[in-house]
Amino acid sequence: MVEKIAKMFYEGLGKGKILGAHCKDCGKWTFPPVSACRECGSRKIQFKKISGEGTVYFYSTSILPPKKFAKYSPYAYGLVVLKEGPSFMTMVEGLNASTPEKIKEGNAKLPMKVKAKVSKKAGMNVVVFKKVK
Ligand SMILES: [Zn+2]
Known part of the structure; x- marks a missing residue:
């Protein structure tokens, strides 16, 4: 199953x-x-x-990314709450996660609306979220 x-x-x-x-x-x-x-x-x-619509409440940068995702680091990784209810930690694109200062600048705008998309990473299809402008 x-x-x-x-x-x-x-x-x-x-x-x-x-x-x-x-x-x-x-x-x-x-x-x-x-x-x-x-x-x-x-x-x-x-x-x-799912609608793919979500909200990010906090995020950080990938200090110790999984080996397969190391080549994408630094990337933002945060708590996404879907419009449908479930919440989970995931990759968030469209943010500058290169330094702690950049993370702080981004955090001033939280909560932030995001939209899900399918992205090919490390040879797999994964769900990532992207900042909605
Ligand atoms: Zn139920």
């Missing part, structure tokens, strides 16, 4: 579709999608496209 969901998620990304899990019991969303609702534990979930 977990592999099937991961496969569906990554195949969706390959087609530019970002899928979340929408619970038929409580109506809440889980993202990234897993086999059960993160809110109520129900397995009655439906995979649907």
Whole structure:
């Protein structure tokens, strides 16, 4: 089941579709999608496209990026809360994360609206968020 969901998620990304899990019991969303609702534990979930709209509440720079992502460093990495509810840490583009001073300048504008997009990084399709102007 977990592999099937991961496969569906990554195949969706390959087609530019970002899928979340929408619970038929409580109506809440889980993202990234897993086999059960993160809110109520129900397995009655439906995979649907998310709006991609989110808000960043804080971010920092990649001091110790995962090895595969080292070549993209320094990049901004922050807490994104989706319009649908779920929150998670992820890469945020469109910000200057090169120095602590640049991070501070950016933080003055928080919370900040972002939009999801599919990006090819380290040979994989990943979901990144980009600052909305
Ligand atoms: Zn639920």
